[in-house]
Amino acid sequence: xxxxxxxxxxxxxxxxxxxxxxxxxxxxxxxxxxxxxxxxxxxxxxxxxxxxxxxxxxxxxxxxxxxxxxxxxxxxxxxxxxxxxxxxxxxxxxxxxxxx
Numbered sequence: 001x002x003x004x005x006x007x008x009x010x011x012x013x014x015x016x017x018x019x020x021x022x023x024x025x026x027x028x029x030x031x032x033x034x035x036x037x038x039x040x041x042x043x044x045x046x047x048x049x050x051x052x053x054x055x056x057x058x059x060x061x062x063x064x065x066x067x068x069x070x071x072x073x074x075x076x077x078x079x080x081x082x083x084x085x086x087x088x089x090x091x092x093x094x095x096x097x098x099x100x
Contacts, residue, residue: 066092 037047056064069092075081076089085093 037050040050041047059067065088069086069088072081072086072089073092073096076085
């Protein structure tokens with residue numbers, strides 16, 4: 001075994017061990033998050049809604065508005081909404097048509 005090989009083996013071992021430690025930390029954090037959701041559920045909060053709120057908070061206001069507009073357009077097209085589309089939804093339709 002040459003010095004280069006020994007050095008590469010050492011680097012590989014360190015990299016693997018570092019990844020294993022991070023995986024353990026990730027699992028511990030996932031357990032902590034699950035515990036928080038269970039605590040929230042015990043307090044009467046709806047966990048599904050909490051998860052959705054957290055997902056939405058990661059997005060910008062513009063991203064949220066675009067998502068909501070497209071959802072409204074699709075729901076309207078499927079007959080799930082009564083009445084006219086909002087101005088934002090109309091703009092989303094116009095953008096979709098222009099993109100064709």
